[in-house]
Structures are given as C-alpha cells and as structure tokens.
Amino acid sequence: MRVFTTMIYREMKRFIRSKARVIGSLINPVIWLVLFGKGWAGAFNFPGASMIFGGVDYMTYLVPGIVAMTVFNMSFIQGITIIWDKQFGFIKEILVAPASRGEAILGRITGGAIMAMIQGVIILALSFFIASGLKLSGVLPALALSFLVGLAVAGMGVAIAMRMSSMEGFQMIMTMIMLPMTFLSGAFYPVKTMPEWMQWLAKVNPLTYAVDGSRYYLAGVSPAFSLRTDWTVLTGLALLFMGIAVVEFRKATID
Amino acid sequence: MEYAVEVENLVKKYGDFTAVRGISFRVRRGEIFAFLGPNGAGKTTTVHVLTTLLKPNGGTAFVAGHDVVREPMEVRRRIGIVFQDPSLDRELTAYENMYIHGRIYGYSGEGLRKKIERLLKFVELWEFKDRPVKFFSGGMQRRLEIARSLLHEPEILFLDEPTIGLDPQTRAHIWEYIRAMKEEQDMTIFLTTHYMDEAEQLADRIAIMDYGRIIAEGTADELKKLVGNDVIYLRMEEPEEGVKCLNADFIRGCKVMPDGRVRLDVQNAGEAVPKLFELAQEKGVRILEVTYHRPTLNDVFLHLTGREIRDEGGEQSTARMIMRARMRRR
Incomplete structure (x- = not known):
C-alpha cells in the first residue's frame, strides 16, 4: 500500500504546485456552464421546453453533464500526462525501484482521478449558484x-500514453477522443433525440452513463438507462481500463 | 562474494542494430569501475541491462550476486542509479523528491526525515530543501539525484555520465562527492563517462568501450602501457609517403594525424628524440617541430581504434538524424 499512497501523495503535491494550470483548466467548464448554458437557457425558456429536458430547466439539466465532462477531461489529461513522466524520467525511477509496478500505476491513476474529482467538486459548487x-x-x-x-478514463489515458513514444500525437488524441466523447455523452442534449447512429456511439461511450446517472441524482431527471446499468458499466470500465494500464505498465521498459 | 558485477558475453540488440556485442567483465566489491568510451559505444545500454531496465538478448549478468533477468527484484533492492538524463520531479521540492523516493523504497517517519536531512546536507542542498527543483541549476539537480540514489543505501551505485554538461568546477565538486561516497560508505561504484579525465581521476579500473565491445580493460596506468611510455608528435617538411613513419625498431606505433603531424609511440621520448633526428637526416627529411607527452587515455583510445574519443558518433548523431527526419515529416 505504501507505493500506492506515495503515488497519490505525489499527484496531490503536483496538483497543488501547478496552481496556474489548475485554475486554467477550470476556466473551460465555467465558460461552457455560463456562456453556453445561459445562452441556451434563454432560448429554451418557452412553455413546455422543460419537457425536452426531462422536466427541468436547461441549466439544471446541463450542470451534471458539465461536472461529468470536467472530471472526464481532467482525469484523461492526468492519465495521459504520464507521458511527461516518461519523457522527464520519473518513470525510470519507478521501474528501477524494488516496488510493485502495478501498485505504483494504480496509485498514479487513483491520484489522477481524485484530483480530477476535486475539480469536478469546484465546478459543482459553483453550479449551485447559477442553476436553481x-x-x-x-x-x-x-x-x-x-x-x-475518473478511474476509467485516467486508466485509459495511461494505457494510451504507454504506447506513445512522444508528445507529437498528443493534440490529435485530445481532439479525436475527448471532443467527440463529450458531445456523444448526452451532456448537452438528450441521447434519445439523437440520430440513431449517434445513439449507438453514445451507448459505447462511458461518459454517457456517468452523465445519465448523475443527472438523476443531481437534477431528478429519470435515467435513460437503469441506474444499475450506469453503475455496472462504469465499474466494469474502471476495472477494465485500470487492468489494461497495469498490464501495459508492467511490460514497460525504457527505449 | 568477491564480485559486485559479473557479466559474461552480454548482447543487447535494438532491432537490427546490435548495441552491445558480447561483452564480459567483472567489477570487484568496493571499487570504482568506469566504462570509458564515446557516445554510442553501448555504455548506457549496458547500464540499463544491469539495472534491470532492459532485457538482454544474450549472455548473463549478475549484479550483487543476483541474475538481472531472473531476479530483477533482488537486484533492484541492492542498487542505486543516477541516470544520464535528469529524472527528478521538477514541480516538487528537493525534500519532496527525496521523500517520495524514500517512501517507494519502504522508508517512513522520523528515520526517513533524518536520512533526508543527512544526505541533503552531504550534497550541500539542505538550505534549498523547500525550493522546487525546476529552479535548480544543472549541478544542483545532479547533486540532488546523487543524494536521492544514496537514500536507500545501495550496495552498488550506477552513475551514468554523472558530470555530462556541467562546468569544470561543478564537475570537480561532484567528483569529491563520489570519492567521499566510496570512502565513507564502502560502496561499489559503476560509472560511465566519455570524459577521460573523469575516468582517470575516479576509477580504480577502466574498461574502454567502442562500438559495443570492450577493447581494453585495466587501471589507467596499465592501459597507458599499451601505448608505450611516451607519445611523440613530429611535424616534418613534406615527407614522402614511405618515410613518414621513420621505421625503426624503437618505434612501437605510428599514425599520421589529420593535421599532417606524425604520432609515434615510444618507450622513452628523451632517448628517442635524438635518434629520430639522426634517422630523419639519413632519410633526408627535415623535422620542423617536436612535441612529446606522457600518454593519456585519449592516446590509448587512439592507439586502439585510430579515432579520438572526442569524435562524436553513434547515439548522438543517430539521435540528430532521427530528429531531422521527424522535422521533415512535419
């Protein structure tokens, strides 16, 4: 357990040290929440509009999606930035240590997920002031x-990063993975009114289930899937991606 | 157990490229052993195999009595390493870097705190302990890495190019730490370097490596004896090809340098120089300039390979080519 907790401690320290980056990364969801949210909230302010959004106003509908998106984005970045550790040598430190590599990487992922969740909590706290x-x-x-x-996506980020040899593909992966997954999650609009092909993509997107479940808990919108499905899928994916990350990391050597 | 490191016929390939071509050597307990060679000779690759980071393609390697392939965990418990490239957490402070390392190696509490204090004082960084590493100079980072590598009291310490890119004063400073470590902790130190003075200053024994092979091994004095006792440089007035080397039995080796001078390896320069003048006169060649010196390790390398150790090649130029290729692709 010592290596596991040490890695969480390290993530925490790095998180606290990089205040500018943390604040910067909070600006994005705040812009979505305020500018995108308030903009559409005005447009959807006609009688019966709340029927589209499961009986709540658009801001209330949007908040759980933005919170899930924040955690999703942050944990993916936390996971994939292990490529920096790879480039700046910290990985070598772990690889030569007489410590369980699995434990180390699970600590790294968990630490990343916790830090992402803290950012989610900040966004959620702000949301209570603007959504009724x-x-x-x-x-x-x-x-x-x-x-x-957070666990699933940080694990996914680590697994991807372990197969990347440089930062070159980083921007592309961010655009190719994060943006579509956000739009296909039902964070901004209901999944059930999407075209059918989009619905299919939404169903294989882990973020969809987080948005669906937390929208029920936070806004009272009845879930599109069952709550049990939401929990099961997310737990399964978290275990799956953490498992892949552990396997990838155990195999890791240095180039 | 007499040997800290025992390597037999070690081979390491990267695809088609063979970086280490079947080397064998032994490092005794408590000595400083240096791998000396140009960039790309296979020094770092060997260190990475010995520290369990790379799997060899052939041969065996025992470190602290344990097989690096079969018992990597046992090896890892007993070694410390300072990598060629920095491997510090730049955002974190010196103390935090030490603390995380200590925790990973199973230390905690007051014991860990005291060790960190003692080691940071040893490398004279205690007063900067709460400063993030990104504000440290290259020399300070190196010192911190050395302190960190000592934290878990390794039996064998690997230092991969410990003073690369540092200014002369800082290098001398780092050398002092390395000597002090050997004296105080009775540690075996394995270092790689492409600086001849570094190998000469620090190492009890040196293995000269080139293109993945060990081409000579011994103490600095033993290696220099390979060349002969002295090295003479001659500049002559337009000598013909055949007479450049002034063939005589007291000349043990001869090489024409790129700048036109002729390099002769002899037993004793003081006796050889008058003889050389006689010889030159016989052959009708005028000597314009004579210099001589005791052989350096660079002379040894030149003697063995025909190249200077400072020649850049291998790794570095390959890395540059790869970089260029990448730029083009963009």
Whole structure:
C-alpha cells in the first residue's frame, strides 16, 4: 500500500504546485456552464421546453453533464500526462525501484482521478449558484459516479500514453477522443433525440452513463438507462481500463 | 562474494542494430569501475541491462550476486542509479523528491526525515530543501539525484555520465562527492563517462568501450602501457609517403594525424628524440617541430581504434538524424 499512497501523495503535491494550470483548466467548464448554458437557457425558456429536458430547466439539466465532462477531461489529461513522466524520467525511477509496478500505476491513476474529482467538486459548487433545481442530496452519489469515470478514463489515458513514444500525437488524441466523447455523452442534449447512429456511439461511450446517472441524482431527471446499468458499466470500465494500464505498465521498459 | 558485477558475453540488440556485442567483465566489491568510451559505444545500454531496465538478448549478468533477468527484484533492492538524463520531479521540492523516493523504497517517519536531512546536507542542498527543483541549476539537480540514489543505501551505485554538461568546477565538486561516497560508505561504484579525465581521476579500473565491445580493460596506468611510455608528435617538411613513419625498431606505433603531424609511440621520448633526428637526416627529411607527452587515455583510445574519443558518433548523431527526419515529416 505504501507505493500506492506515495503515488497519490505525489499527484496531490503536483496538483497543488501547478496552481496556474489548475485554475486554467477550470476556466473551460465555467465558460461552457455560463456562456453556453445561459445562452441556451434563454432560448429554451418557452412553455413546455422543460419537457425536452426531462422536466427541468436547461441549466439544471446541463450542470451534471458539465461536472461529468470536467472530471472526464481532467482525469484523461492526468492519465495521459504520464507521458511527461516518461519523457522527464520519473518513470525510470519507478521501474528501477524494488516496488510493485502495478501498485505504483494504480496509485498514479487513483491520484489522477481524485484530483480530477476535486475539480469536478469546484465546478459543482459553483453550479449551485447559477442553476436553481439542483438537489444537494444527489451530490455524493453523483461524485461517486464521477470518480468511477475518473478511474476509467485516467486508466485509459495511461494505457494510451504507454504506447506513445512522444508528445507529437498528443493534440490529435485530445481532439479525436475527448471532443467527440463529450458531445456523444448526452451532456448537452438528450441521447434519445439523437440520430440513431449517434445513439449507438453514445451507448459505447462511458461518459454517457456517468452523465445519465448523475443527472438523476443531481437534477431528478429519470435515467435513460437503469441506474444499475450506469453503475455496472462504469465499474466494469474502471476495472477494465485500470487492468489494461497495469498490464501495459508492467511490460514497460525504457527505449 | 568477491564480485559486485559479473557479466559474461552480454548482447543487447535494438532491432537490427546490435548495441552491445558480447561483452564480459567483472567489477570487484568496493571499487570504482568506469566504462570509458564515446557516445554510442553501448555504455548506457549496458547500464540499463544491469539495472534491470532492459532485457538482454544474450549472455548473463549478475549484479550483487543476483541474475538481472531472473531476479530483477533482488537486484533492484541492492542498487542505486543516477541516470544520464535528469529524472527528478521538477514541480516538487528537493525534500519532496527525496521523500517520495524514500517512501517507494519502504522508508517512513522520523528515520526517513533524518536520512533526508543527512544526505541533503552531504550534497550541500539542505538550505534549498523547500525550493522546487525546476529552479535548480544543472549541478544542483545532479547533486540532488546523487543524494536521492544514496537514500536507500545501495550496495552498488550506477552513475551514468554523472558530470555530462556541467562546468569544470561543478564537475570537480561532484567528483569529491563520489570519492567521499566510496570512502565513507564502502560502496561499489559503476560509472560511465566519455570524459577521460573523469575516468582517470575516479576509477580504480577502466574498461574502454567502442562500438559495443570492450577493447581494453585495466587501471589507467596499465592501459597507458599499451601505448608505450611516451607519445611523440613530429611535424616534418613534406615527407614522402614511405618515410613518414621513420621505421625503426624503437618505434612501437605510428599514425599520421589529420593535421599532417606524425604520432609515434615510444618507450622513452628523451632517448628517442635524438635518434629520430639522426634517422630523419639519413632519410633526408627535415623535422620542423617536436612535441612529446606522457600518454593519456585519449592516446590509448587512439592507439586502439585510430579515432579520438572526442569524435562524436553513434547515439548522438543517430539521435540528430532521427530528429531531422521527424522535422521533415512535419
């Protein structure tokens, strides 16, 4: 356990040290929330509009999506930045240590997921000031779902990064993976009114289940899938991606 | 156990390229052993195999009595390493870097705190302990890495080009630490370097490596004896090809340098120089300039390979070519 907790400690220290980066990364979801959210909230302010969004106003509908998106983005970045560790040599430190590599990488992933969740909590706290229909009682289960997404996605980031040899593909991966997964998650609009092919893509997107579940807990919108499905899929994916990351990391040598 | 490192016929390939071509050597307990050779000779690759980071393609390697392939964990427990490229957490402070390393190696609490304090004082970084490493100079980072590598009291310490890119004063400073480590902790130190003075200053024994092979091994004095005792440089007035080397039995080796001078290896320069003048006169050649010196390790390398150790090649130029190719692709 010592290596596991040490890696979480390291993530925490790095998180605290890079205040500028943390604040910078919070600006993005705030812009979505305020500019995108308030903009559409005005447009959807006609009688019956709330029927589109499961009976709540658009801001309340949007918040769980933005929170899940924040955790998703941050944990993916946390995971994939292991490529920096690879480039700046910290990985070598771990690889020559008489420590369990699996434990080390799980600590790295968990640390990343926790830091991403803290950013999700900040966004959620701000949301209570601008969306009226949020339920305080839903905060904990929604965050638990976010944490699972965080684990899955940080694990996915690590697995991808272990196969990358340089930072060159980084920008492309961000655009190719993060943007489509965000739009296909139902964070901004309901999955069930999407064209059918998009619905299919949405269903294989882990973020969809986090948005679906936390929207139920935070906004009271009845879930498109069952809650059990949401929890099962996310737990399964978290285990799957962490497993892949462990396997990839155990094999790791240096070039 | 007499030997800290025992390597037999070690081979390491990267695809078609063979970086280490079947080397064998032994490092005794408590000595400083240096791999000396130009960039791309296979020194770092060997270190990475010995530190369990790379799997060899052939041969055996035992470090601290354990097989690096079969018992990597046992090896890892007993070694420390300072990598050629920095491997510090730049965002974190010196103390935090030490602390994380200590925790990973199973230390904690007051014991760990005291060790960190003692080692940071040893490398004279204690007053900077709370400063993020990104504000450290190259020399300070190196010192921190040395302190960190000592934290878990390794039996064998690997130093891969410990003073590369540092200014002369800082290098001398780092050498002092390395000597002090050997004296105080009775540690076996394996270092790689392409600086001849570094190998000469620090190492009890030196293996000269070139193109993946060990081409000579011994103490600095033993290696220099390969050349002969002295090295003479002659500049002559337009000598004909055949007479450049002034063939005589007291000349043990001869090489024409790129600048036109002729390099002669002799037993004793003081006795040889008058003889050379006689010889030159016989052959009708005028000597314009004579210099001589005791052989250096560079002379040894030149004697063995026909190249100077400072010649750039291998790794570095390959890396440049790869970089260029990448730029073009963009």
